Amino acid sequence: MMSSEEEADSAPYSDKLLKKQKRARQRVDAGEPRNSYSTLATNGLAPARAAHMSGGLYGAIFEGRQHFGIFRPGYAPADMLNELLGRAPADASDEPSGGDIAHRVLRDILQNRNKEFLRLSPDNNNVLANNNNDEPKEKRSPERPVSRESRPDLDDALLGLDSAGDSRTSPPPAQSAAEPLLAPKSEPEDRDSDAQRSSPRPLDVKRARVENIVSTMRASPAPQQPQVNGCKKRKLYHPQQHDGAAERYGTSHGSSAQTVSDDSEDDNERQPPIQQKLVEKNALKSQLRTMQEQLAEMQEKYMQLCNRMGQESETIENDGASSDVEQNDETVPKSEPASPAKEVPPPIPSSAPPNMLSQVMSKMMSAKMHAHAAAHPHLPPGFNGTLPMLPHLPPTDHIHPPHPHQHLNNAAAMYLNVSQKLFLEQEARMKEAVEQHQQQNNQQQRPQSNQHSPQQRQMGPTPKPPMSSELAERLDALRSNSGSVGPVTGADLEGLAEVLKSEITASLATLIDSIVTRFVHQRRIIGKQSEAAAAAAEQLNKDLMRATRMLERKSPTPKMPERPSGQMSGNNPVHHPGAPNGVPFITHNPMLMSQMNGPRAPGGAAFPLHAEAGGPGHGAQVRPPTGMFQTPPKTLGSLYSAMNGHFERENPEQNEALSLVVTPKKKRHKVTDTRITPRTVSRILGEGVGTPETKFPESPSPRPYPGGMALPTSVAIPNPSLHESQVFSPYSPFFGAGGGLARSPPAPERDSPPLPHAPVLLHPALMAAAHHASPDYMRHHHAHAPLHAAQHHPQHMDVQDPHSDCNSTDLPYDGVQPTSSTLTPMHLRKAKLMFFWVRYPSSAVLKMYFPDIKFNKNNTAQLVKWFSNFREFYYIQMEKYARQAISEGLKTAEDLHVAGDSELYRVLNLHYNRNNHIEVPPNFRYVVEQTLREFFRAIQGGKDAEQSWKKSIYKVISRLDDPVPEYFKSPNFLEQLE
DNA sequence: TTTGATCCTG
DNA sequence: CAGGATCAAA
Numbered sequence: 001m002m003s004s005e006e007e008a009d010s011a012p013y014s015d016k017l018l019k020k021q022k023r024a025r026q027r028v029d030a031g032e033p034r035n036s037y038s039t040l041a042t043n044g045l046a047p048a049r050a051a052h053m054s055g056g057l058y059g060a061i062f063e064g065r066q067h068f069g070i071f072r073p074g075y076a077p078a079d080m081l082n083e084l085l086g087r088a089p090a091d092a093s094d095e096p097s098g099g100d101i102a103h104r105v106l107r108d109i110l111q112n113r114n115k116e117f118l119r120l121s122p123d124n125n126n127v128l129a130n131n132n133n134d135e136p137k138e139k140r141s142p143e144r145p146v147s148r149e150s151r152p153d154l155d156d157a158l159l160g161l162d163s164a165g166d167s168r169t170s171p172p173p174a175q176s177a178a179e180p181l182l183a184p185k186s187e188p189e190d191r192d193s194d195a196q197r198s199s200p201r202p203l204d205v206k207r208a209r210v211e212n213i214v215s216t217m218r219a220s221p222a223p224q225q226p227q228v229n230g231c232k233k234r235k236l237y238h239p240q241q242h243d244g245a246a247e248r249y250g251t252s253h254g255s256s257a258q259t260v261s262d263d264s265e266d267d268n269e270r271q272p273p274i275q276q277k278l279v280e281k282n283a284l285k286s287q288l289r290t291m292q293e294q295l296a297e298m299q300e301k302y303m304q305l306c307n308r309m310g311q312e313s314e315t316i317e318n319d320g321a322s323s324d325v326e327q328n329d330e331t332v333p334k335s336e337p338a339s340p341a342k343e344v345p346p347p348i349p350s351s352a353p354p355n356m357l358s359q360v361m362s363k364m365m366s367a368k369m370h371a372h373a374a375a376h377p378h379l380p381p382g383f384n385g386t387l388p389m390l391p392h393l394p395p396t397d398h399i400h401p402p403h404p405h406q407h408l409n410n411a412a413a414m415y416l417n418v419s420q421k422l423f424l425e426q427e428a429r430m431k432e433a434v435e436q437h438q439q440q441n442n443q444q445q446r447p448q449s450n451q452h453s454p455q456q457r458q459m460g461p462t463p464k465p466p467m468s469s470e471l472a473e474r475l476d477a478l479r480s481n482s483g484s485v486g487p488v489t490g491a492d493l494e495g496l497a498e499v500l501k502s503e504i505t506a507s508l509a510t511l512i513d514s515i516v517t518r519f520v521h522q523r524r525i526i527g528k529q530s531e532a533a534a535a536a537a538e539q540l541n542k543d544l545m546r547a548t549r550m551l552e553r554k555s556p557t558p559k560m561p562e563r564p565s566g567q568m569s570g571n572n573p574v575h576h577p578g579a580p581n582g583v584p585f586i587t588h589n590p591m592l593m594s595q596m597n598g599p600r601a602p603g604g605a606a607f608p609l610h611a612e613a614g615g616p617g618h619g620a621q622v623r624p625p626t627g628m629f630q631t632p633p634k635t636l637g638s639l640y641s642a643m644n645g646h647f648e649r650e651n652p653e654q655n656e657a658l659s660l661v662v663t664p665k666k667k668r669h670k671v672t673d674t675r676i677t678p679r680t681v682s683r684i685l686g687e688g689v690g691t692p693e694t695k696f697p698e699s700p701s702p703r704p705y706p707g708g709m710a711l712p713t714s715v716a717i718p719n720p721s722l723h724e725s726q727v728f729s730p731y732s733p734f735f736g737a738g739g740g741l742a743r744s745p746p747a748p749e750r751d752s753p754p755l756p757h758a759p760v761l762l763h764p765a766l767m768a769a770a771h772h773a774s775p776d777y778m779r780h781h782h783a784h785a786p787l788h789a790a791q792h793h794p795q796h797m798d799v800q801d802p803h804s805d806c807n808s809t810d811l812p813y814d815g816v817q818p819t820s821s822t823l824t825p826m827h828l829r830k831a832k833l834m835f836f837w838v839r840y841p842s843s844a845v846l847k848m849y850f851p852d853i854k855f856n857k858n859n860t861a862q863l864v865k866w867f868s869n870f871r872e873f874y875y876i877q878m879e880k881y882a883r884q885a886i887s888e889g890l891k892t893a894e895d896l897h898v899a900g901d902s903e904l905y906r907v908l909n910l911h912y913n914r915n916n917h918i919e920v921p922p923n924f925r926y927v928v929e930q931t932l933r934e935f936f937r938a939i940q941g942g943k944d945a946e947q948s949w950k951k952s953i954y955k956v957i958s959r960l961d962d963p964v965p966e967y968f969k970s971p972n973f974l975e976q977l978e
Numbered sequence: 979t980t981t982g983a984t985c986c987t988g
Numbered sequence: 989c990a991g992g993a994t995c996a997a998a
Binding site for chain 1: 982983984985
């Protein structure tokens with residue numbers, strides 16, 4: 001991967017350079033000024049601010065955006081998909097069990113249904129199959145082999161096909177069966193040439209011609225799994241076919257397999273299940289038809305042969321009776337020394353119209369059938385259509401039945417019937433499967449093995465229905481037999497029928513397997529989530545209770561126009577999630593949420609949110625211990641949604657990663673591996689929680705703060721450049737919340753940098769959900785109030801926690817190994833959260849904290865770019881607020897204080913911690929404050945007139961980075977960000 | 979010259 | 989957020 005990506009870069013780079021130069025030239029010519037630093041400063045800010053101020057936004061306490069009630073439809077499915085796709089190993093192991101069950105079920109069903117068909121079968125189903133098989137034994141029980149064979153496919157599909165190569169390398173037992181498939185039957189030229197070369201005899205030539213015709217007629221079974229190690233053999237056996245296959249499908253199995261894999265992957269993502277099913281159905285249908293046609297054709301040929309043989313008194317030595325494939329080679333030579341028997345097409349009476357022949361044959365068959373039924377050992381009396389099929393009968397039929405024709409005819413007739421029935425069955429099953437599939441989940445994933453799809457794709461000129469390797473093989477064998485050896489026995493036909501049956505069965509099995517598997521996964525995941533949700537719910541409930549209590553003391557924030565909460569918005573039909581535990585979700589009320597933040601401080605002052613509020617100013621002095629915002633678990637929402645099975649999509653709250661995801665597709669050169677994984681997609685779909693803010697029905701009365709604060713401090717001017725302009729919207733709950741920058745005149749000194757290791761905690765809900773988190777870590781969290789626990793043990797997480805502490809280790813927690821080089825939206829979220837600690841992380845640090853990423857030049861650059869973007873946003877905010885403060889007459893930087901509930905803080909939190917996945921580390925607040933002051937001073941001092949006046953600030957700020965908590969390295973952390 | 983960071987734009 | 993341009997430090 002890396003190599004390819006790297007290569008991809010080279011081109012772009014050169015282009016870049018060219019462009020750059022060009023641009024540079026243009027700029028110079030135009031005398032275009034490079035930067036207009038002052039733009040922001042001088043323009044617009046003041047006016048906008050004024051407007052806002054007049055608007056009187058009072059600080060609503062931080063309204064919890066959300067979180068509650070946010071349902072993330074699709075979450076469960078996504079997760080499931082993730083499970084399937086992301087955890088290859090697990091899947092691999094799981095797959096079988098699920099598959100087996102499905103398999104069994106399917107088999108049972110089919111067997112019951114097929115009993116009637118089976119009854120028909122004369123015995124030797126194997127004869128034909130054996131001709132080309134390397135491992136005839138495998139075929140004895142068609143279903144088994146097939147299933148096995150199919151499984152790899154399924155796995156591949158599920159796993160994203162990376163494993164395709166592996167499967168190829170180590171061909172499954174059934175592989176031999178697949179072999180024939182590789183060789184598309186339609187390569188007349190080659191075949192002819194070969195045939196002629198090897199067997200110049202007229203007969204051969206004739207046969208070749210026939211073969212030609214036949215091959216054209218029959219859709220060539222697409223080469224199933226390229227994983228045929230027996231290339232040589234195959235070549236030996238079917239040179240032409242092989243060639244054809246090579247040409248058409250790409251010479252290398254690997255390549256073809258790859259293609260298949262990729263395609264299937266794509267299909268999974270794009271093609272709706274139903275469509276897929278339909279396609280498959282059609283394919284099967286056509287396959288059946290094709291086979292029928294082929295059968296007819298073969299009948300013709302057979303007739304011809306018989307006639308001729310009768311005339312010539314030719315003895316047929318080997319009817320392909322040999323049960324060994326290998327044998328085939330040997331046998332063939334005997335009969336047709338010069339030419340590879342298998343490849344020699346059966347002679348066809350070109351003169352006789354197929355239809356007529358068929359009709360004639362039908363008549364003959366019916367007539368003779370009865371006559372010989374009794375005589376024929378394998379044909380029970382009721383033969384006509386109801387003979388029990390003995391799938392595993394030994395190839396006894398080598399014996400040439402006295403009346404080959406009849407046998408053949410019978411078999412043919414039966415085959416046709418069976419085919420029809422099977423087809424009907426298949427169709428019915430398909431429908432069922434489709435329905436089931438739909439109901440079970442909306443995942444686009446393509447359940448069945450790609451057995452079929454690849455074939456379809458690879459089909460040659462004649463659209464051919466997908467055929468399994470076994471089927472193809474048998475057909476091939478059949479053809480070979482008829483061609484080279486001569487008479488096709490009824491057994492052969494039956495074998496064919498059986499193959500067909502098993503093939504269908506297999507495909508169904510596969511389908512069912514996948515469905516079942518998915519179902520199982522889903523169940524499992526849901527269960528898991530339920531647990532987490534329950535725990536989370538409890539915790540949440542506690543928090544809420546506390547918050548409620550506190551709320552009583554506090555007055556609601558000023559109004560915010562109702563903001564449709566993600567869930568509330570019409571899109572979300574979601575039921576209100578009562579907590580599963582019976583814990584009602586209290587939320588939706590931002591007030592509550594806001595209260596939750598600072599439950600700890602005794603006099604509601606716990607939070608010096610508004611420093612200036614004056615109130616008990618001292619409160620301000622003490623740095624708010626905990627994060628600024630409460631952390632309502634959006635996770636809960638998702639959990640619940642999953643639990644409730646809400647998969648509806650909700651309004652995407654953010655598209656953060658959206659771009660990431662999207663870009664990938666349009667990328668011209670592989671930018672960072674932009675390939676979107678299903679997981680990513682699902683995440684994106686489920687991610688948005690609309691604006692989390694819960695709606696605020698009524699506008700609360702102004703803040704009760706003693707200081708009469710309600711300072712319109714937050715008079716930010718809507719910055720057009722802001723991505724989240726909503727934040728500034730007067731209608732936005734965020735806007736005007738209690739006070740942007742809190743300026744407390746008596747600002748005591750809180751400039752001292754906070755503790756080195758900011759104790760940031762995950763929201764309790766998150767923690768609860770994180771089973772895997774190190775026990776120690778968990779313990780801490782639970783022990784302390786969820787919100788501030790860490791404060792008391794600042795160090796425990798990063799340094800001292802024996803379990804979680806794995807400093808300088810890339811694989812702190814479960815030995816995470818880089819699995820992908822794709823940065824997903826989740827990674828973006830994580831990166832944003834990390835920004836609370838580090839503004840200038842080195843790439844080395846970043847790599848350490850993203851152990852699951854296989855870094856390369858591209859994604860490293862991307863990650864770095866993210867932080868660059870984060871900083872950009874951050875500094876823009878800082879500058880904006882600093883200017884605002886200045887315009888408001890603030891005299892000294894020291895008067896600038898950033899309160900937990902300040903607008904600035906809110907904005908930042910919204911940007912970096914949109915879903916309040918974590919508690920904002922106190923240190924961050926400090927850093928923000930410092931940054932703000934730096935900007936304030938600079939602007940105040942007129943430094944902003946200088947070209948790079950910000951640089952010095954950056955420098956200062958860059959020194960304020962703190963170590964990122966170790967738990968960020970945990971794979972579980974990422975998972976919790978859902 | 980290369981690399982890294984910022985600025986600018988979409 | 990990503991791509992491109994530009995500057996500046998290495």
